[in-house]
Amino acid sequence: MTLTKPQQAGIFLVLAVIMAGTRINHFGALPDASWAVFFAAGFYLRGSMRWAFPLLMALAVLVDFLVINGQGLDFWSHYCVSAAYWFLLPAYAAMWAGGALLRARSHGLGLRTLGWLCVSLVGAASVCFLVSNGSFYWLSDSVTAPSASGWLQNMADWYLPYLRTTAAYAGAAAVVHLIGARWLRGLAEAPLASGRRG
Template sequence: MNSNRFLAVKPGAVALMALMAATRFHHFGTPFALPDASLAVFFFAGLWLGGRYLFALLLLEAGLIDYLAITKLGVSDFCVSNAYGFLVGSYAAMWLGGRWCRKFTALTAVSATQQFAALWAAATLAFLISNGSFYWLSGRYPEPSFGQYLERAAMYYLPHLSSTLIYGVVIFGLVRAGKALLAGKAARQAV
């Protein structure tokens, strides 16, 4: 293995890590803080960067941020439970959704729709893993039932999904606009 490749700093990875560090403190956001972008970060890292080392680094970053938020910043530890480890599966769903999405590379409306659909599907699977494991394994619900789970899932699904999809639309849009500008510049220089 080439150690220079392992040690190379990728600006995209740094940007995604910074986005997670800036937003991870509040799941749904507040008037003063953006909602958590972690799911979108894992999706785009899988889509554009890949590599198991980056996946592991993002997992470590997420855990460190959670630890610091709870122990140093007074953020509630309500969501930290026996189910916390299942976040690895949620983030893997996003990562793999991004990697699968690599085949849709054309700058077309169809490709954009396919990428958005992949983001939606990955975010839905990530929600089912994290929300389901929390409900059934956290011990926070003394008498869990499937009916109660469906009610709670319905309550949290749209807020969970909407922030991830909004981040996705914004990031996809910025990248597509940047690619179009670069392609236009290259075409003008070729003339």
């Protein structure tokens, strides 16, 4: 699957809108899709990481900044913004890498690709969670008495909800991808079928 520059720009814009629209309220009715957005970006924009990844990161920070300041709070003193905030870079890079791995391993729309989707998504989300959750737990002032048992309990409380949300968005993206691929294949085959009839 080779995408043209306009197709890449279109996919980037769709992913940026989804991330901005859901990141506004992390725990709202529509949960934050950031992890799935970086995963999808790694899949569709794998060769464009030099420009797409920094722009998505900048958008994530901008949305956080606007939301926090919109609540009348100082961005730099907010409990979510600590030394751990910088660890979102490697955390989101792990999601991007998972999407890129899936792109490299996917060959058509079959069970093997579905298997790689599951493996790459769970692996990337697990690394992302360990980096983001671990850095927040150990580096943030929000945790007053960090301990190994406390961190394990924290991970047990939050891992599955984050994985479930990411998997739901990735599953929806996979369905859209499948429908789009079949639609495009139908468009490509239509002229051939009409040519055979004529």
